[in-house]
Amino acid sequence: MANDDYFVVVFKLLNYFYQKMKAGESINQNDLTPAKLGINLPYLMDIYRNLFEDGYLTGSYVESDYDGLEEIHDLSVVRITTKGVEYLQDNSKMKQVYKTLKELKEWIPGM
Numbered sequence: 001m002a003n004d005d006y007f008v009v010v011f012k013l014l015n016y017f018y019q020k021m022k023a024g025e026s027i028n029q030n031d032l033t034p035a036k037l038g039i040n041l042p043y044l045m046d047i048y049r050n051l052f053e054d055g056y057l058t059g060s061y062v063e064s065d066y067d068g069l070e071e072i073h074d075l076s077v078v079r080i081t082t083k084g085v086e087y088l089q090d091n092s093k094m095k096q097v098y099k100t101l102k103e104l105k106e107w108i109p110g111m
Helices: 006-023 041-053 082-090 092-107
Strands: 062-064 070-072
Touching (some): 006 082, 041 062
């Protein structure tokens, strides 16, 4: 799977929020920019919208500004839900993504 594949991005986002929750750390908006995720902003907003609507993330929503640009309303309050954690743990697609990313990390230093 490519790094910009939908399920890879979903895994990265859910895993990020889960790790922050477990560590009791605050969300850093700079960690989740489209550039860092290797995708464009509209694609990222579509993914976030789905994660909120499907109940995997909570605390915020995707909104449009007066120019029609979409953004997350206050990313710092976004939290992963129990459903999001279960999705990470139980979903076979997520396990495949995790395995692929783990293998890539072993092959590519610094990833």
